[in-house]
Amino acid sequence: xxxxKGLLWKEWRQYYKYFLLAFIVFGLEPVxxxxxxxxxxxxxxxxxxxxxxTILATGSSTTEAVAIIAVIVLAALxxxxxxxxxxxxxxxxxxxxxxxxxxxxxVGSLAVLAIMLFISLFLIVAGQLLPASYSTLxxxxxxxxxxxxxxxxxxxxxxxxxxxxxxxxxxIFAHVIVGLPWILVSLTLQVFRQFCQVSSALExxxxxxxxxxxxxxxxxxxRRYIWSGNNSQFIDRxxxxxxxxxxxxxxxxxxxxxxxxxxxxxxxxxxxxxxLLFGNFKKIGAxxxxxxxxxxxxxxxxxxxxxxxxxxxxxxxxxxxxLVALMRIIAWLGLSRVRP
Amino acid sequence: MDLAIETKALSKSFDGLPAxxxxxxxxxxGSIFGLIGPNGAGKSxxxxxxxxxIRPDSGDGFxxxxxxRIRDGSIRNRVGYVPDVPLxxxxxxxxxxxxxxxxxxxxxxxxxxxxLHQGFHLSEGKHIRNLSRGQKVQVALxxxxxLRPQLLLLDEPTAGLDPVVRRAFLxxxxxxxxxxxxTVFYSSHNLNDLExxxxxxxxxxxxxxxxxxxxxxxxxxxxxxxIIFTGEPPEDVIKSLPGLVEYQQSGRVITxxxxxxxxxxxxxxxxxxxxxxxxxxxxxxxxxxxxxKAQGYGFEx
Amino acid sequence: MWLExxxxxSTPIYQQVVDGVKELVARGILVPGERMPTVRxxxxxxxxxxxxxxxxxxxxxxxxxxxxxxxxxxxVAGRTEVLDKEMAREQLEGLVEKVLVEAYHLGLNREDIKxxxxxxxxxxxxxxxx
Numbered sequence: 001x002x003x004x005k006g007l008l009w010k011e012w013r014q015y016y017k018y019f020l021l022a023f024i025v026f027g028l029e030p031v032x033x034x035x036x037x038x039x040x041x042x043x044x045x046x047x048x049x050x051x052x053x054t055i056l057a058t059g060s061s062t063t064e065a066v067a068i069i070a071v072i073v074l075a076a077l078x079x080x081x082x083x084x085x086x087x088x089x090x091x092x093x094x095x096x097x098x099x100x101x102x103x104x105x106x107v108g109s110l111a112v113l114a115i116m117l118f119i120s121l122f123l124i125v126a127g128q129l130l131p132a133s134y135s136t137l138x139x140x141x142x143x144x145x146x147x148x149x150x151x152x153x154x155x156x157x158x159x160x161x162x163x164x165x166x167x168x169x170x171x172i173f174a175h176v177i178v179g180l181p182w183i184l185v186s187l188t189l190q191v192f193r194q195f196c197q198v199s200s201a202l203e204x205x206x207x208x209x210x211x212x213x214x215x216x217x218x219x220x221x222x223r224r225y226i227w228s229g230n231n232s233q234f235i236d237r238x239x240x241x242x243x244x245x246x247x248x249x250x251x252x253x254x255x256x257x258x259x260x261x262x263x264x265x266x267x268x269x270x271x272x273x274x275x276l277l278f279g280n281f282k283k284i285g286a287x288x289x290x291x292x293x294x295x296x297x298x299x300x301x302x303x304x305x306x307x308x309x310x311x312x313x314x315x316x317x318x319x320x321x322x323l324v325a326l327m328r329i330i331a332w333l334g335l336s337r338v339r340p
Numbered sequence: 341m342d343l344a345i346e347t348k349a350l351s352k353s354f355d356g357l358p359a360x361x362x363x364x365x366x367x368x369x370g371s372i373f374g375l376i377g378p379n380g381a382g383k384s385x386x387x388x389x390x391x392x393x394i395r396p397d398s399g400d401g402f403x404x405x406x407x408x409r410i411r412d413g414s415i416r417n418r419v420g421y422v423p424d425v426p427l428x429x430x431x432x433x434x435x436x437x438x439x440x441x442x443x444x445x446x447x448x449x450x451x452x453x454x455x456l457h458q459g460f461h462l463s464e465g466k467h468i469r470n471l472s473r474g475q476k477v478q479v480a481l482x483x484x485x486x487l488r489p490q491l492l493l494l495d496e497p498t499a500g501l502d503p504v505v506r507r508a509f510l511x512x513x514x515x516x517x518x519x520x521x522x523t524v525f526y527s528s529h530n531l532n533d534l535e536x537x538x539x540x541x542x543x544x545x546x547x548x549x550x551x552x553x554x555x556x557x558x559x560x561x562x563x564x565x566x567i568i569f570t571g572e573p574p575e576d577v578i579k580s581l582p583g584l585v586e587y588q589q590s591g592r593v594i595t596x597x598x599x600x601x602x603x604x605x606x607x608x609x610x611x612x613x614x615x616x617x618x619x620x621x622x623x624x625x626x627x628x629x630x631x632x633k634a635q636g637y638g639f640e641x
Numbered sequence: 642m643w644l645e646x647x648x649x650x651s652t653p654i655y656q657q658v659v660d661g662v663k664e665l666v667a668r669g670i671l672v673p674g675e676r677m678p679t680v681r682x683x684x685x686x687x688x689x690x691x692x693x694x695x696x697x698x699x700x701x702x703x704x705x706x707x708x709x710x711x712x713x714x715x716x717v718a719g720r721t722e723v724l725d726k727e728m729a730r731e732q733l734e735g736l737v738e739k740v741l742v743e744a745y746h747l748g749l750n751r752e753d754i755k756x757x758x759x760x761x762x763x764x765x766x767x768x769x770x771x
Contacts, residue, residue, distance in 0.1 A: 003413065006443025013436065014429065085427040092391040092421045093444045096413040265411065266395075331355060372690050511688060518681035518691035536648045537690045556653040563651065616746050621649040 003095050007103040011078070014086075018077060019111040023118070025070050029063045030055060030119050034126060049132040052123060056134055056142040064219050068178070071112060071150050075157025076170035078104050083166075101162070101264045105257050108154050116147040141242060148249035149218040153178065155256040156215075162263045181213035187292070191299035191308070218245055286327065290319035343402070344369040344491050344523035345390065350399035351547075352385055359385040361547035362399065367525055367540070369490075372517060374534035375527040376628060377544035383527040384424065386544070387495045390525075391421045404491055417446055420484030424496040426476040430469035434462060434479055438486070445487035453486035460508065474505045481509060485516055492516070492524045498533055510537060535624040543628070545637060555624075562627045563602060564620040567594045567609060574612055581608060585630040597626065599634040642671075642678055646687060654689060658697035663706055666717060668768065673719040677707055 030052060037048030055063055079101070082090075090100055120143040124136050160174040185206050211217045294315035302308035345367035352360040360382045367373045377383050388394040390403055392413075401408040406415040428437055438457075442448040457464070460478040468476065477497050484492060492513070498506045514537060516522045528534060534541065535555075542552035553561070562585075567578070569592045578594060579587055583605075586597035592615075598605060602619075609617055622630075644661035646654060665671040677683075680698060684691040698715065701707045708718045744754050 002446070003444055006440060009443060010429075010440055014431065086429045088393055088423075089427045089429070091393050092416065092419075092423075093441075094413040094416040094446075095444060096411050098411065099413065371692060507688075511685065514684055514688060514691065515681070518684045536646075536654075536688060539690050539692050556655070559651055559653060616743075619651050621647065622651065623649045 011107040022070050023115045053134045056138045071154045072157040072174045075154050076161050076167045079161035080167045080170040097265045112150050146219050148246045152249045152253040155253040159256040159260040162260045181210050185210045286323040293319050346402045348400045350401050351397050358547050369523050370521045372524045372538050373540045374538035381544045382547040418490040420489035421493045422480045422484050422497045426480035428468050435464040441483045447488040456482040474501045494526045531624040562599050562630045564597045564622045566618045567614045568616040570615045585633045597630045655693045655696040659700050671717050673717050675717045677715040
């Protein structure tokens with residue numbers, strides 16, 4: 001464990017600037033905006049807190065979006081960013097791969113925790129000292145749920161970075177996975193709407209499921225908005241169940257972390273860290289991508305449910321085989337340029 | 341422990357092509373062991389498997405008596421590694437890298453670190469990314485030695501270094517072996533480095549070890565002889581000598597490079613009644629090339 | 642301590658060290674009782690593998706040229722009486738024969754060879770050899 005201390009020091013020394021940046025980025029709305037109000041002193045005494053109130057209530061899109069992206073980017077930087085240089089050095093030292101990824105998880109999570117803590121304290125203290133349109137309880141509710149969601153996203157980002165090759169591909173892929181429940185359900189509903197009557201009750205049920213699978217939706221305080229796919233209108237609201245949701249998020253976070261350890265331990269660092277997709281990932285990616293493409297394409301082309309199913313199955317297989325062939329060709333071309 | 345490194349049928353393939361192919365190697369503790377082979381023969385892959393950067397597909401490997409497949413990092417507590425391209429952390433300063441090393445290695449010796457650092461005339465405050473390649477190799481070597489290693493793994497570390505740095509590097513290695521009995525495993529395609537200091541040489545080609553001998557054994561197995569005849573030299577007889585690798589003739593003087601023990605070669609030559617037979621010096625590169633030719637492998641150099 | 646070592650020679654390096662030390666002793670450059678450098682010192686000085694130096698020292702000790710006194714170091718051995726002249730002659734005989742073979746091939750006759758030996762002995766003693 002003494003080795004962990006060394007790793008913790010290294011992670012801090014390597015990434016403290018990024019943590020600082022993340023803090024500025026997260027805290028831009030909640031902290032900076034009120035400060036500008038105080039400097040300019042315009043409007044009602046508690047006008048400065050209006051923006052905050054919105055953030056706390058709905059998870060205002062800018063802060064939410066920015067925080068989600070920031071946390072995923074941080075995870076990508078911390079793991080994928082080290083491949084090729086530092087990671088190769090590290091793996092030849094007396095640290096195990098498990099220790100490497102565990103310290104990254106700990107340090108990143110602590111950073112997120114600290115940033116959220118700081119912002120919450122600021123808001124609570126400001127709310128106590130000055131008249132504000134929000135209460136301390138609201139801050140606490142928002143902060144705990146948001147922190148849990150962000151930790152879950154960070155963990156997911158780290159997991160994705162264990163098997164995707166570079167920083168950019170980690171970031172993109174992590175975002176794709178986060179959005180997956182939403183994409184899948186919307187696509188399926190759209191396809192089925194063509195051939196069957198999709199009752200609004202069914203649609204609502206589907207959307208309820210999505211809202212619990214779609215992590216960003218957890219970043220709300222007092223209600224969830226269920227959006228319909230076609231028009232941006234909310235069709236219902238759901239009260240968040242704090243203890244349950246926080247537990248789900250933290251458990252998911254631990255699950256992603258455990259998976260990340262398993263994958264990272266098996267993952268070879270070949271060819272000085274260039275493109276290390278571990279074998280099966282390519283196949284899974286191909287199966288998956290072809291599934292989505294077949295779903296959309298068959299939906300467009302088919303005229304009845306049976307023909308849709310037929311088209312879908314044929315297309316899924318066909319696109320999958322085409323993708324595998326494509327990957328083989330790319331690998332062959334790559335190999336003929338670079339002799340190992 | 342008498343073997344610092346041991347591998348049994350160690351194998352690794354990339355995209356279906358074998359880089360290391362059922363490799364057997366035995367490196368005695370306390371030796372300076374040189375591994376030579378052309379580019380792409382599998383030297384780096386082998387060393388990377390020994391250091392844990394790459395996981396083998398099959399077979400076993402042992403460093404300092406412990407399996408390389410163990411997940412626990414502590415088997416590397418006393419293993420120093422200098423890669424051909426020292427990576428480290430570009431954003432860290434030299435001093436910070438030392439600090440990291442001291443936290444990761446339980447036997448880190450700050451005095452030795454400072455001694456070596458000053459010996460190489462390095463500066464603590466420079467960032468790793470601003471160092472020349474030679475300086476990076478030196479920093480990596482300082483770190484590899486400051487951890488008080490029992491085994492040093494060097495992967496072509498002197499390639500491209502200027503002669504002064506290279507000499508300092510080799511001197512330091514020799515001191516380490518003399519003082520600590522460290523085993524040095526040295527992969528290189530520069531044979532001059534090895535000629536003076538290695539006690540064992542092994543060759544790797546297409547992922548396999550072709551031969552592994554002590555340097556003295558190798559010298560006994562390859563000879564360059566100058567034979568002078570009074571009359572017409574018996575070309576055909578000499579050309580048909582077993583183990584002949586090179587033949588050159590100028591007038592009555594024949595120069596041959598031949599593999600085999602002198603005890604079995606001399607009588608055949610004496611039979612031909614030459615005027616004079618003289619053994620010439622052979623550099624390691626020629627020994628190596630001759631040995632490989634005799635085994636049926638020719639290299640373009 | 643300066644020794645001429647040629648890594649490219651067909652003679653193993655350790656043997657060259659042995660021969661080199663023997664020559665220095667024979668020439669009187671190293672005197673009995675003089676302290677020899679440690680294995681480490683010599684290895685570093687000559688940039689040679691310490692195992693090689695160790696092997697050379699072992700051989701030198703076997704042949705009685707040097708001796709190691711525990712915790713005091715290694716020293717050039719005192720010149721012992723040639724207790725076994727027979728053995729010494731046997732060893733040298735082989736070398737002498739080699740010289741004779743060379744001489745024959747180079748075309749020297751008996752007188753030339755004798756003269757060569759006399760002159761060499763003279764030169765040797767002049768330079769301080771024993």
